Amino acid sequence: MPDVVRTDYGPLLERIAADIAPLIGSGTPAEYIPALASVDRRQFGMAIADLDGNVFGVGDWRVPFSAQSITKVFALALALAEGGDSLWERVGREPSGNPFNSLVQLEYENGIPRNPFINAGALVVTDRLQTLTGDASSELLEFLRQESRNPDIGFDAEVAASEQEHGDRNAAVAHFMASYGNIDNPVPALLEHYFWQCSIEMSCADLARAGRFLARHGLRADGTRLLTRSEAKQINAVMLTCGTYDAAGEFAYRVGLPGKSGVGGGIVAVVPGRCTLAVWSPGLDSRGNSVAGVAALDRFTTLTGLSVF
Numbered sequence: 001m002p003d004v005v006r007t008d009y010g011p012l013l014e015r016i017a018a019d020i021a022p023l024i025g026s027g028t029p030a031e032y033i034p035a036l037a038s039v040d041r042r043q044f045g046m047a048i049a050d051l052d053g054n055v056f057g058v059g060d061w062r063v064p065f066s067a068q069s070i071t072k073v074f075a076l077a078l079a080l081a082e083g084g085d086s087l088w089e090r091v092g093r094e095p096s097g098n099p100f101n102s103l104v105q106l107e108y109e110n111g112i113p114r115n116p117f118i119n120a121g122a123l124v125v126t127d128r129l130q131t132l133t134g135d136a137s138s139e140l141l142e143f144l145r146q147e148s149r150n151p152d153i154g155f156d157a158e159v160a161a162s163e164q165e166h167g168d169r170n171a172a173v174a175h176f177m178a179s180y181g182n183i184d185n186p187v188p189a190l191l192e193h194y195f196w197q198c199s200i201e202m203s204c205a206d207l208a209r210a211g212r213f214l215a216r217h218g219l220r221a222d223g224t225r226l227l228t229r230s231e232a233k234q235i236n237a238v239m240l241t242c243g244t245y246d247a248a249g250e251f252a253y254r255v256g257l258p259g260k261s262g263v264g265g266g267i268v269a270v271v272p273g274r275c276t277l278a279v280w281s282p283g284l285d286s287r288g289n290s291v292a293g294v295a296a297l298d299r300f301t302t303l304t305g306l307s308v309f
């Protein structure tokens with residue numbers, strides 16, 4: 001494995017940005033959430049946070065955007081940290097091979113979602129967090145503020161309202177799981193927390209910093225332990241196999257790192273023991289992953305040789 005410049009990822013990021021420039025603007029922003037559809041798709045940012053606390057960036061790496069499903073990783077980590085392994089009785093760890101908002105497997109599989117990163121699974125995780133904390137979305141926001149060291153991170157009320165207004169599918173998923181006894185809280189309250197959670201706005205710099213506990217084998221920004229080494233490894237494994245939905249195989253093939261995407265166009269990826277990457281560009285492919293974002297991560301692992309393989 002070639003040794004990348006550990007202290008200065010700047011030139012590497014500049015090169016990646018230049019290489020993928022022709023792709024910026026391709027794809028389409030998430031149209032089913034109207035508040036996201038209007039985002040300027042020509043934006044691109046990328047950040048790398050190393051384990052010593054340094055953050056390097058290129059392009060729009062300081063611009064906040066809608067984190068969306070990337071928050072599902074952080075919610076999972078908190079739910080496991082606070083409530084332990086029993087969560088896995090309610091949600092599986094297998095790739096679904098279906099779109100992130102699909103309902104189709106739930107009936108065959110008795111209301112147990114395939115994994116925590118499709119919407120059904122994330123709703124179960126948020127439900128668990130709500131039971132454990134009494135205020136899932138605020139707990140998550142506080143956690144993200146602490147890990148990113150940015151107290152200004154907040155919810156986007158317009159995005160949350162937009163999701164609520166166009167939330168029939170998530171409501172159907174939640175009610176359906178409730179019919180199997182796999183949701184503990186009232187569905188309307190759960191959906192509200194889920195939509196607030198998805199609306200959290202963060203930049204690539206924030207996300208790269210916040211995700212460092214996954215590269216640090218479970219250690220938080222303040223040096224305390226959030227997860228055991230084994231739990232951090234498990235979350236990274238589920239990210240690798242399920243973090244980019246029905247494109248997880250393609251993502252593993254091209255990028256070779258655990259990654260979690262969101263329909264805001266962001267992706268967080270982890271090089272365990274080394275660094276965390278965050279990339280953002282709003283144009284999505286047909287599976288809901290950022291076109292330029294995946295290409296930039298692909299370029300990163302190709303140029304550096306850094307991968308879990």
Ligand SMILES: NC(=O)CC[C@H](N)C(=O)O
Pocket residue numbers: 068069070100101119163170198261262263264288
């Ligand atoms: N893949 C995503 O980012 C989906 C999150 C979005 N808020 C939804 O529930 O539909």
